[in-house]
Amino acid sequence: MTMDAERSLKDVILFAGLPAEVRRSYEQRCRWCVYSCGQQIIDSETGSSEVFFVISGAVRVVNYSFSGRQVTFANLRHGDLFGELAAIDDGPRCATVVATAETLLAIMPPDTLCDAIKKHPAVAFVMLKRLAGIVRVSNNRIMELSSLGAHNRVYAEILRMARSAAGDDGMLRIKPSPLHADIASRVSTTRETVARALSDLSRQGIVSRDHNSLVVTDPRRLADMVENFRSE
Numbered sequence: 001m002t003m004d005a006e007r008s009l010k011d012v013i014l015f016a017g018l019p020a021e022v023r024r025s026y027e028q029r030c031r032w033c034v035y036s037c038g039q040q041i042i043d044s045e046t047g048s049s050e051v052f053f054v055i056s057g058a059v060r061v062v063n064y065s066f067s068g069r070q071v072t073f074a075n076l077r078h079g080d081l082f083g084e085l086a087a088i089d090d091g092p093r094c095a096t097v098v099a100t101a102e103t104l105l106a107i108m109p110p111d112t113l114c115d116a117i118k119k120h121p122a123v124a125f126v127m128l129k130r131l132a133g134i135v136r137v138s139n140n141r142i143m144e145l146s147s148l149g150a151h152n153r154v155y156a157e158i159l160r161m162a163r164s165a166a167g168d169d170g171m172l173r174i175k176p177s178p179l180h181a182d183i184a185s186r187v188s189t190t191r192e193t194v195a196r197a198l199s200d201l202s203r204q205g206i207v208s209r210d211h212n213s214l215v216v217t218d219p220r221r222l223a224d225m226v227e228n229f230r231s232e
Helices: 020-027 084-088 110-119 122-148 150-164 181-187 192-204 218-232
Strands: 031-034 041-044 049-058 058-063 070-077 096-100 104-110 172-174 209-210 213-216
Touching: 049 096, 070 181, 084 110, 084 122, 104 110, 110 122, 122 150, 150 172, 150 181, 150 192, 150 213, 150 218, 192 209
Parallel strands: none
Antiparallel strands: 031 104, 041 096, 049 104, 058 070, 058 096, 172 213, 209 213
C-alpha cells in the first residue's frame, strides 16, 4: 500500500547518484503527502512552485483546450518528478496533475531543489538531460500535429508507447491495454478515431489483443507506416 511505502528519495532519478547521507538531508526537507486516485495535485496557472517526486503510485500530467478537450502530456510513476519548471523559473504552472492511483509524493521547496542543482553536478546533469528530453518530445509532438493526420498520430503514439514498454522477451506489449480515451487525449483526437485506427491496424495484423495487453506484432511495418507519412 502507498501509505506503507518507504519515505525515501533513493529511487528518484534526480537523487539516485548522491551519497546516502546527502540524499537523507534532502529527504528531511520534504513534505510527504498521500493522494487518492482521481485527486488533483496541482492546477495549471497557479502560483505554487514546489517540485514533486513520485515515491509510489502514478500521476497524469494534462492540460485542457479552449473547447474543454483534455490533452495528456505524460503519465508518471515511481521515481519520476514533476513541477520542476515552476521551481526553476518561478513561473506559473503549465499543466494540471492528477493522481491515477493512490500515490505517495515527496514535496520539496523550490529553493531546496535549486540548492541541490547548484551544489551537486550529478543532480544538475540529470535535470539537464530531463529538460532536453522534454524539448525533444515536445518537438516531435508539434511535428506530428502539424504533419500527420489523426489516424497516423494514433499509429505514432501506439509505436511510442510500445517501445517504452518493451519487455525482457523483446515483445512490444502495452499492459494494461490503453483506453481509447487516453490515447485520444495524447494525440488530440477523438475516441472514435482511435477505435477506427486500432481496428485498421488489427485487420492488417500489425497489432493484436492478448488478454489485458495490446501487442504490436509487426513493429517494423508500423514504424515504416509512421515514417512514410512523415516524409510525405
